[in-house]
Structures are given as C-alpha cells and as structure tokens.
Amino acid sequence: MTKSTHAPQPGGEPSGERRPPRPRRRAVLVGLSAAVTFPLCLAAWASLPAPATGAVEKAAPPAVGGTIRAAAPAAPSPTATPPGASTTAPLGALNKELATSTVKGFLESVAAVDPTSKSLGAKLSAVARGAIVDELENEQQELESNGWTQRGKATVKSVTIISTNLTATPPAAVAQACVDSGKVVTLDADGRPLAGTDPAAAHAALNIYSLQQDGGTWRITARTFPDDPAC
16 A cells, blocks of 8 residues: 655645635634624714703704894783772762752752651752851751741753862862752741741742762852842
8 A cells, every 4th residue: 555745834724725715814804893883873873962951942943034032032921900099980070960960969868858757957968068057057057946938949051160270189179050959848837938938938048058079079168149149
C-alpha cells in the first residue's frame, strides 16, 4: 500500500474538504450587525424626551384674515347697592295738575271730617300738617262752642303756582287757588243759615296755600288770603 506524500496543513482543515466562500461569510456578519443595531436605535428613540405641551397650549390663536384678534375683556361685576342707600327717585317739581289735585283732596278731606272729631290732625295727616291743622281745629272748636254746624263742600275753580323751592328742606311751594264755597252753609243751633252764609250771596275767593313735600307727597301746611280775594 502506498502512503500519501501530502502532509496536512498546519492549523488548517484537511486538504480534502472545501472552504466556504468568503462572500457568504460577510453577509452573515452584516446580518448579525444589523440585528444588534436596530434594537439599539429603537431604545435610543424611545428614550428621547417628549415635546412640551404647555408651550403649544399657551400659543396665541391663529390669525384670521391677517388680523390678530385679542380676547374680549371680562365684563365688570355689578356693584352692589350699599345697605341703607336710598332708591327713591328724585323729587319732582309741583306742576299745575298736581297742585290742583292736592288742593281738591284737602278740601274734600276737610268736608268729610266729623265736626265732633277730637283727632283732626290724624284724620287730615295725608293732606295737611302744621299751621293749617291748628287753624282748622280752632274753627271746629268755635262751631262746637256755639252749637253751629256746617254743610256742603267747597270746589276748586282754578289753581296757579306762585313759587317752588325744591332745594329747601323739605321742598316747598306756594299755590293760589280760586275756591268756590257757595255750597258751604253754616247753620245755627236751630238749623238756620247764619247771616252772610246764604248760598245765593256767597262767592268764590282766592286762597293762598303753602305746601311742603314729604316722602314724595305734597301736603298743605298753611293758608292765607290776599287783600282782594275776589276771583
């Protein structure tokens, strides 16, 4: 039997086996490198900080039509009325219509009062106060002491405002009224008209009334007569 004269290659493979081609080995190395690199890239991307949202939320609204619209200012809260503050409307001037109704109301109230009433001021408080009440009480006492009575009611023919002073405390005014007392008759104790109180002889006369305003209501406070009372 003849021995081979070829000695084996040191550190290598037997000469009878074929070595794998070098390009295939490079492809395997490249694939392994890619498999390792891709997970590392994913981990690096995931570790990046998320974008801040506060800046986006606070960003100004986009302009519309090239014009930036500012936010509308908040409406001011209503101011509360201080406790005890007056809510009454300012007092108005005394006009002719109001003066006429005031004088008419006064005369009607006087005619409706019971001659024997002892609380004249309270019964006339809605239309009169002050000196005029004292005057009417004196007239009432005179009638009672003489046994006289009155019947009928005076009427107002016209009213003229002489002056007003709304800056006074309380506001004041003076009005002149033509009062027809022809239907007012004073009777004696026997029920007969007193001399000078005959309705046929009676005539209208001017009455000058002083008025004051209190709580929005005009009231008569005094009465005088001019030198020539005819009207």
